[in-house]
Amino acid sequence: MNSLILRTTTGFLLSLLMLFSVYLMLRGHNAPGGGFIGGLTATAALTLYAFAFDVATVRKMLRLDPLSIAGLGLALALCSGLPGMVGGDAYLTSRWAVLLLPDGAEIHLGTPLLFDFGVYLVVIGVGCAVLLTMAEERGE
Amino acid sequence: MNLLLVAPILLPLLTAALCLLAWKSVRVQRWLGVAGSAALLASALALFAEVHVRGIAVSHAGEWAAPFGITLAADLLGALMVVLGGIVGLMVSVYSLGSIDEGRERFGFHPLVQILLMGVCGAFLTGDLFNLYVWFEVLLMASFVLTALGGERAQMEGAIKYVTLNLVSSAIFLAALGLLYGLTHSLNMADVSLRLARLNYPALENLLAVLFFIAFGIKAAVFPLFFWLPASYHTMPVSVSALFAGLLTKVGVYALIRVFTLVFRDDVEFVKELMLVVACLTMAVGVLGAVAQMEMRRILSFHIVSQIGYMIIGLALMTPLALAGTVFYLAHHIIVKTNLFLVSGAVARATGSFELKKSGGLYAAQPGLALLFLVPALSLAGIPPLSGFWGKYILVKAGLESGQVVLVVVALAVSVFTMISMMKIWSEAFWKPHPLGLTPAPVGLLNGPIAAMAAMTLLIGFGVEPVMQLAERSAQQLLDPQSYITAVLEARR
Structure with a gap:
């Protein structure tokens, strides 16, 4: 698609949407959101970019093959269950660390977040693999 | 134990x-596949050793206790099945190095095989009925793609039948799960077992038992729900059909054993009767179907069906000896059947065709391969002292002890027909000269896994005593569900 308006706005929207997708992923532990929905948002942003410019640009931007991103996410999600086993608990038992910020705020970082991030990457990888392949076939 | x-x-x-x-x-993926399967086999053996020494192993993911969390539990049968899964996985991974085409490899053959193995192992290890459903779906998803990968015309036809029937089975399974949950408010197998024993609704229990029998029966390919199997297995690449032939129907049989020893223990006499009839018909129809075929993998596919009948016998009789026979038969059958499919691939590679009419001359050109075919073939037919003989012997003995004469007669007659089929393959593909006068080509690497699995068959045949003791111990465990229930519900940490 060759539209100046779409191209210009997509440049802004991409960064906003990606930021929003990370926000969705992070708040997912106790509120609506999570890795899956965040990953879908990111995929949607990337697809918009592919519409505005072209598929090759998006592929170059991703650097890795989409399926490799999914593989990375799968491996991360898998590893997120392992720290729980140190100390004899079962697989996927959650482990938490508290990060104290200078202004006194606390950030709870835990293995479920790593799991969510893995899911986030799997969704982006698989979503992009499917959508980009289909977009390429239509373009041919 | 958790790990x-x-x-x-x-x-x-x-x-x-x-x-x-x-x-x-693709090269890296190939070696990753072999290394992953080898690691799987090693971990399966370690699990088996643990369960063998210390009894039932239980782990609750995330420390959420049963019946609410995700329960993983391995008794002897489960651990044995995981070991067999590892063996088949490793053999098929090695075999596929020399047989699968690069096109399929580039579209994910190796990761799909691993996902399939994960689903199979998950199904063997789960202690929760809904998770069993999920693992079934995992392995089915992988198997759907593996069936259709490559996109040849015949393959697509087979894939459609395969996918449709398996989706029907999943739908029935899911419906049965819903009803069971409505009745007992639980899906953890151990918990359901306790709750069902306290309820007194024989009619509903029988209905549920029949639904589970149909759902798993489709997956295990029992009469009259088997027709998807011979319609699809001969259309796939050899590595894939060997993997499916070895493991997928057996996951169905395993699920039947688990559900009918643990969950539905009493009050399901109707289903037991049904099983006996179905076992007889499955054996007979499967073997008769094979007689009419002239394509090697179609013959073998029909024989899977007929062999499933033998395994159902033991479950239907439910005596300690019969159940031990079923466990023994499972172990023997997985190895022999996978091997026969691997041999069929080697035969097709050497002579150029799976069609018996178009192949031949293998005995003169490659006596070694011919010998390697004879081991699993004669074992399947039940010739002493190979593994299949002992499996059939135990089941026939158990049948006679229970006074099921008709069953025994059918089982023995089916053996004879199995022998005829195997001799048909022998005389056509190995004995007669090649119809076009070609000299069969060498098959190289393919011989390795075939020889290894033939050696395992011999090992089971000659070392029958320890294997049988193992089967008896696991049958005792199955017949004493209380130990499983206690292990799952009272596992601390």
């Missing part, structure tokens, strides 16, 4: 993830 239980599930998943990371390099 041992999750390793057979995590290792294939990790291998698949690594294969995805190495998506561009």
Whole structure:
């Protein structure tokens, strides 16, 4: 698609949407959101970019093959269950660390977040693999 | 113990993830596949050793206790099945190095095999009925893609039948789960077992039992729900059909054993009767179907069906000896059947065709391969002292002890017909000269896994005593569900 308006706005929207997708992923532990929905948002942003410019640009931007991103996410999600086993608990038992910020705020970082991030990457990888392949076939 | 239980599930998943990371390099994926399968087998053996020494192993993911959490439990049968899954996985991975085409490899053959193995191991290790459903779906998803991968015309036809029938089975399974949950408010197998025993609704229990029998029966390919199997197995690449032939129907049989020893224990006499009839018909119809075929893998596919009948016998009789026979038969059958499919691939490679009419001359050109075919073939037919003889002997003995004469007669007659089929393959593909006068080509690497599995068949045949003791011990465990229930519900940490 060759539209100046779409191209210009997509440049802004991409960064906003990606930021929003990370926000969705992070708040997912106790509120609506999570890795899956965040990953879908990111995929949607990337697809918009592919519409505005072209598929090759998006592929170059991703650097890795989409399926490799999914593989990375799968491996991360898998590893997120392992720290729980140190100390004899079962697989996927959650482990938490508290990060104290200078202004006194606390950030709870835990293995479920790593799991969510893995899911986030799997969704982006698989979503992009499917959508980009289909977009390429239509373009041919 | 926690690590041992999750390793057979995590290792294939990790291998698949690594294969995805190495998506561009088929060579790396190949070796990852072999290494992953070898690691799976090693972890399965470690789990088996643990269960053998210390009894039932239980782990609750995330420390959420049963019946609410995700329970993984391995008794002897479960651990044995995981070991067999590892063996088949490793053999098929090695075999596929020399047989699968690069097109399929580039579209994810290796990660899919690993995902399939993960689903199979998950199904063997789960202690929760809904998770069993999920693992079934995992392995079915992988198997759907493996069936259709390559997109040849015949393959698509087979894939459509395969996918449709398996989706029907999943739908029935899911409906049965819903009803069971409505009745007992639980899906943890141990918990359901206790709750069902306290309820007194024989009619509903029988209905549920029949639904489960149909759902797993489709997957195990029993009469009259088997027709998807011979319609699809001969259309896939050899590595895939060997993997399916070895493991997939047996997951169905395993699920039947688990459900009918643990969950539905009493009040299901109707289903037991049904099973006996179905076992007889499955054996007979399967073997008669094979007689009419002249394509090697179609013959073998029909024989899977007929062999499933033998395994159902033991479950239907439910005596300690009969159940031990079923466990023994499972172990013997998985190895022999996988091997026969691997041989069929070697035959097709050497002579150029799976069609018996178009092949021949293998005995003169490759007596070694001919010998390697004879071991699993004669074992399947039940010739002493090979493994199949002992399996049939135990089941026939158990049948006679229970006074099921008709069953025994059918089982013995089916053996004879199995022998006829195997001799048909022998005389057509190996004995007669090649119809076009060609000299069969060497098959190289393919001989390796075939020889290894033939050696295992011999090992089971000659070392029958320890294997039988193992089968008896696992049958005792199955017949004493209380120990499983206690292990799952009272596992601390």
